[in-house]
Amino acid sequence: MSAGRSINLALSTRGIHALQQAGLWERMQKIIIPMKGRMMHSMAGELTFQPYGKNDTEVINSISRAELNIALMNAAEELAVTIHFNQRCAAYDLKTGVLRLRNDETGEEVAREAGIVIGCDGSASAIRTEMLKMNRFNLSQQHLDYGYKELTIPAGSNGRHLLETHALHIWPRGSHMLIALPNIDGTFACILFLPFEGAESFASLQTSTQALAFFEARFPDALAIMPHLAENYFANPTGAMVTVKCSPWHVDSRMLLLGDAAHAIVPFFGQGINCGFEDCTILVEMIDRHGTDWLRVFSEFERERKVNTDAIADMAIENFTEMRDRVADPRFLFRKKVELALEAKYPERFVPKYAMVTFHRIPYSVALARGAVQERLLSELCESIDRVENLDWVTADQLIRRELPPLELLQ
Numbered sequence: 429m430s431a432g433r434s435i436n437l438a439l440s441t442r443g444i445h446a447l448q449q450a451g452l453w454e455r456m457q458k459i460i461i462p463m464k465g466r467m468m469h470s471m472a473g474e475l476t477f478q479p480y481g482k483n484d485t486e487v488i489n490s491i492s493r494a495e496l497n498i499a500l501m502n503a504a505e506e507l508a509v510t511i512h513f514n515q516r517c518a519a520y521d522l523k524t525g526v527l528r529l530r531n532d533e534t535g536e537e538v539a540r541e542a543g544i545v546i547g548c549d550g551s552a553s554a555i556r557t558e559m560l561k562m563n564r565f566n567l568s569q570q571h572l573d574y575g576y577k578e579l580t581i582p583a584g585s586n587g588r589h590l591l592e593t594h595a596l597h598i599w600p601r602g603s604h605m606l607i608a609l610p611n612i613d614g615t616f617a618c619i620l621f622l623p624f625e626g627a628e629s630f631a632s633l634q635t636s637t638q639a640l641a642f643f644e645a646r647f648p649d650a651l652a653i654m655p656h657l658a659e660n661y662f663a664n665p666t667g668a669m670v671t672v673k674c675s676p677w678h679v680d681s682r683m684l685l686l687g688d689a690a691h692a693i694v695p696f697f698g699q700g701i702n703c704g705f706e707d708c709t710i711l712v713e714m715i716d717r718h719g720t721d722w723l724r725v726f727s728e729f730e731r732e733r734k735v736n737t738d739a740i741a742d743m744a745i746e747n748f749t750e751m752r753d754r755v756a757d758p759r760f761l762f763r764k765k766v767e768l769a770l771e772a773k774y775p776e777r778f779v780p781k782y783a784m785v786t787f788h789r790i791p792y793s794v795a796l797a798r799g800a801v802q803e804r805l806l807s808e809l810c811e812s813i814d815r816v817e818n819l820d821w822v823t824a825d826q827l828i829r830r831e832l833p834p835l836e837l838l839q
């Protein structure tokens with residue numbers, strides 16, 4: 429169901445809210461592992477823990493993609509939804525709304541007159557490709573020069589985790605990085621991010637000896653607990669990462685793109701699925717408002733949502749540099765401490781960008797804009813200090829009251 433393809437997701441407030449609305453969050457409790465912060469692994473194997481939020485409730489939750497899929501499909505079936513497996517959308521007639529579906533196992537193709545179609549077929553959406561036949565359809569696809577590969581850290585004896593359980597582990601190495609997310613069975617799902625080409629790249633690691641030597645040099649403490657690294661490395665595919673922006677998202681009142689099909693983003697803010705679930709929250713709001721006036725539902729949904737999905741797409745790219753490089757920089761870690769101190773004093777005005785995106789439902793476009801203002805204020809306030817105690821609170825107070833009006837914090 430998800431073999432070889434980023435088997436874990438970090439689920440946070442926006443996704444949780446949508447699952448709560450659907451009455452599904454309770455049943456997810458058994459399959460999530462809360463992660464309280466980032467655990468950085470230095471080259472020398474030293475560990476530094478950096479909390480994600482200001483307290484134990486501000487956590488992100490590791491969930492297996494397969495377990496989440498199973499829970500969602502079970503819930504749909506309880507509501508008498510029929511799921512047809514192996515039915516690949518091969519074509520969609522934009523004028524008539526007829527879908528062509530191919531059975532992946534038998535090759536048999538059928539035409540189906542569909543009523544309303546919600547196209548959630550992911551970042552390489554077949555439905556979206558059909559929309560290229562429309563007049564004035566806008567599409568941009570930006571691939572990273574980096575790929576990713578799924579790897580595994582097995583469980584220790586008695587199914588125990590071999591690294592701290594409640595953390596997202598990161599081995600930041602500048603031009604590349606390894607991350608690991610805990611699973612409920614004691615294993616960790618790891619993702620290696622590496623350039624496709626160059627001296628240290630997927631192209632340069634062609635043999636087991638090369639892969640092992642690379643890990644020995646760059647991630648020695650991880651290698652020590654990855655006995656099947658070489659097998660995993662060559663068995664699993666190398667994935668690409670893409671940002672997709674397009675418009676419109678709908679064809680009249682017949683079809684709407686949703687999730688990655690409308691707005692695929694790179695995974696470095698851990699927001700893809702959260703953003704897709706938030707699409708559902710907003711779509712339901714529109715249906716509550718306009719009933720089955722689908723043209724209105726779809727066009728207002730797109731108007732409200734696109735500015736925000738464009739914003740998270742940009743923030744996700746920015747966060748790549750932060751994760752692979754800046755999290756290891758002492759100056760960056762100091763700024764994070766100052767951010768938390770400012771948030772403690774001005775909880776409704778100064779909310780770190782990461783928290784606005786991850787622990788609140790503030791529109792992404794607001795998080796992007798306020799994040800830029802906060803970065804500027806932080807630079808000014810941190811310029812000549814290296815201890816939080818030396819912060820000039822009088823200036824901080826003036827700047828924050830002047831530039832950051834209170835936020836409405838939705839959770």
Ligand SMILES: Cc1cc2nc3c(=O)[nH]c(=O)nc-3n(C[C@H](O)[C@H](O)[C@H](O)COP(=O)(O)OP(=O)(O)OC[C@H]3O[C@@H](n4cnc5c(N)ncnc54)[C@H](O)[C@@H]3O)c2cc1C
Pocket residue numbers: 434436437438439515516517518548549550551552553554555576619667669686687688689693695697698699700701702703704
């Ligand atoms: C390495 C990596 C790590 C990630 N980590 C995170 C994370 O920590 N947190 C987070 O929130 N997000 C994360 N994401 C993003 C997240 O996976 C996506 O945003 C999310 O899965 C999108 O959901 P979706 O339902 O829109 O699309 P998908 O999950 O891609 O689902 C699309 C579905 O459509 C089906 N399909 C495709 N083509 C067709 C067709 N022609 N006909 C019929 N069906 C079709 C597919 O089989 C699939 O079932 C990550 C992504 C990657 C690549």
